[in-house]
Amino acid sequence: MGRFLTSLIALFALLAPGLALADPADIDAAARGVVRVVIIDSQGGELVPISHGTGFAVASDKVVTNAHVVRDAMRDEDLRIGIIPTGGGEAVYGQLIAASAKTDLALIRVTGSLRLPPLALAGGAPPDSGDVTSVGYPMNVDRAQGLDLGDIFRSQPPVKSRGFVSGTRPSRQFDSILHTAPIARGNSGGPLLDNCGRVLGVNSFGADSDGGDAEFFFAVSNRELLPFLKANGVEARVNDMPCRSMADLDEAERQRMAREQLIARQDLAQRAEMTREQRDRAQFEAEQSVMTDREDRVFLAFALLLVAFGLGQWALTIHNAEPRDEKKLRMVGAGAIVVVLVALAAYLTRPGLDEIDRRVAAAMTPEGTDDGEGGSALHQGDLKLTCRIVPERSRVTSSETEDLDFDWTTAGCVNGRTQYGFSGGTWSRVFVPENEDAVSVASFDPDRRMYRVERYLLSRSAMEEARTARTKYDAPMCGDEGAAAQLGDLQTEVLGQLPQQPNERLVYECSARP
Template identity: 60%
Template sequence: MTRLSCLLAALFALVLPPAAQADPADIDAAARGVVRVVIMGTDGQEVFPVSHGTGFAVAPRRIVTNAHVVREALQDDTLRIGIVPSEGGEAADYARAVAVSPANDLALVEITGTLRLPPLTIAAGPMRDGQVSAVGYPMNVDRAQGLDMGDIFRSQPPVKSRGFLSGQRPSRLFDTILHTAPIARGNSGGPLLDGCGRVIGVNSFGTDSGGSDGEFYFAVSTRELLPFLRANDVDARVADLPCRSLEELDAAERARLERQQAQARREMAARAQEARERRERAEDEARESVRIDRENAMALAFVLALVAAGGLALAWQARQAGEGGERRMMIAGTVALVAAIAALALWLTRPGLDEVERRVAAAMGEAEADPEAPGAGGTGEGLLTCTLDLARSRVVGAPDRELEFAWREDGCVNGRTQYGFAGGEWSRVFVPNEEQAVSVNRFDPASGTFRTDRYLLGRAEMAAARAARGEYSPPACDAVGAAARLGDLQSGVVALLPQAPNERLVYSCKAAE
């Protein structure tokens, strides 16, 4: 490698963020949809396993596996395909082959019974070298545990192994991913997952090291998987965004808050300085205007006093004139009296020093009431449009990029869904019956931030959450104390959730135009 190549590689390493390490909670969440695919035969009286592999759900009733896992069942009408879920509480079910593609070792089977599974999300974005996880049912682990062939009909958690992505390369005429996460016979058809628990490949085969070389393994890439699913009308959950860890996201959020606080302090200092300067200008302007008004009033009072004196002089002259001067005396006396009263009134009402403070207060009050002044914020009530903020989100699935809802200051959304208020925040907990996930929605009207935390739970945890949710009925909008009451009621469900969510979606909201 040349010196220039080394320098460029170092620069790229500094510019690109590190790949997210596998999160155990995300791998466990993905494992809920991983199944054991068993090829079953019968002797007329008992059902027995012939072979088995692994598969994973891409829809509630549809399973992806390897073509070579189901090959025997396709070649022998007496054999059936069985599906054994990874979690207890569900019996093994049967499936039928929907599509098989030996050219890239992919098969799609459909559950024919009542079993339903949580689908895995498929990563469609560019891959980067980093940690990966293989999930499946290796036969050597079954043997080490002392499990006989009959035990594989019972629900067992899949085995998880970690390794590193080693690259993409065409192999056996189709596109594959090379990795080091250990797999064995029985892992075939299982998912290869990235750090967010999203499928980046379908494990297929490994190298033959001969006991001396390092082991490498191959998975069918999503470049083969996604077209295969589309060709068979499977609307899979696809994510095309980079995988980010919660630790990375939390660190970025802390840095963002620190920047916001620093900016707020700078703005506060600037506003304080601006207020001081505005007050100084107001005081100068008020003193000058009071001085002018005071001098004008005093000058006018002096002029009126002169008029009053002149009137008195004319009245005195008219009186001395004797007969015929009474009318002139009355007119001059009236003018003198009016002028004297006006002069006295102007003198007594001339602005004093206290008028300066009143005018300053009035000027400052008008500035603070200015609608354009800094500090005005918040989304208020009404229809809001919320856009997904990718920089603040941890996206595992394929979320909506934009949301729209109507917010009221009492926490009512769209006129029918009441949000609870507790601990200084508005929230609503959603526990669906048709999905193994709990969502906690939070909204901050002051900043216009809408956040959804999604927790992907196992069957037992989901059952507990549904039981806790079933113990209360959310109060309707406009009910007395609805927000505070719902805030207390939801705490029972929230207490059952893991410490961290699997997915966090943050939206920035503003008033709809």
């Protein structure tokens, strides 16, 4: 029976791609901003952890957790709040900015140089169903590993547990999400994520299972979190775009390209048929006009010869008359010779049969076509564009999607300062920032006026490797000789270190800016 149910579930998953599981890469990317929040006492000059919970970054220097996680530090000024990052780095202290016992939320400012990747919050109404993932530091896992409180000062990866949303219902104090993604003591304050790694709520507490009942858990919903953050001056990243897997996006892109190719083939066939009909019509008209012109020229030559014959007879009459008028004879004779020459010219300059092909070619050339160096409108030098996101072709988990001003030159210079590389028929630029753990690969198609950014949200170690590879070359400046080709080669090492699939893909359509 168990195998049958397993097979049935697997078959259902294949037949229902819309119910895709969470992408591990998205959950891992979100987990980079999850931290362990430790309440620390100082005893005899030594730091002693009293308790711990979980938190997550909503800004590079601000962390959200539960109010009950930091309750002891709020009551005792001698206790301090420690922040231990997930992906390595030194632990730092945090300063409590605000806490709300009513909604069980607290906001902490991170001191020191620790820079955390903020998590994006899901916009819109909380879901009533669907997959979710809890991320945090459950104490029972620490105990199972034999870790004592002293060990928690070491950076450890958080625990991820999957479950389902069981509904949205308010608790006695605040709006919450009921779910089955297991949490335990220590998970409090950690994020509840959707399949794209966006925060749906802040895990807070579990229902009493009475030792045998099914376990349910509660997370403070974003309906409470967003106003709390706004009231304390935090502009969180909110993303209300549909959650789509990269596989779904790639499949939709393949279908779109197949449709475009089908339409292009149909249009090409239709234009070919129209061209054939136009050519046949032009061929018929050219043949008729050339034959008419030839006949007209032959008739003209024949008529002129008759005139010349008449003038010749007149000249002969003058020549035989007595007395002979020499002046009139010369004029008539000269006239006869001129008419003969004109007749000969008319005959020799009649259009040949090759004139048919020339007239067909002229008829098939559209009026106003510029075959000079100007080319088509898409290749007329520099472009001043405004680029707007195309939601149905994009996958966005945490990035901003505002409109972009994009000024492009034929040499691949953007906005007068950023040189793009050219390799394999593609213009691209790799960005490896120092202040963010993400590599972006931007590309531009000047013919289609499409701008695309693929973002790879990397771990600290992978990011350091990418930065090391980036330091091996200096990007050429706009206007440098051979800059595009040179940069296209220089970027290959960084590109070779990136995962096969990005976390985000932002596709923009660009149009001329007034």
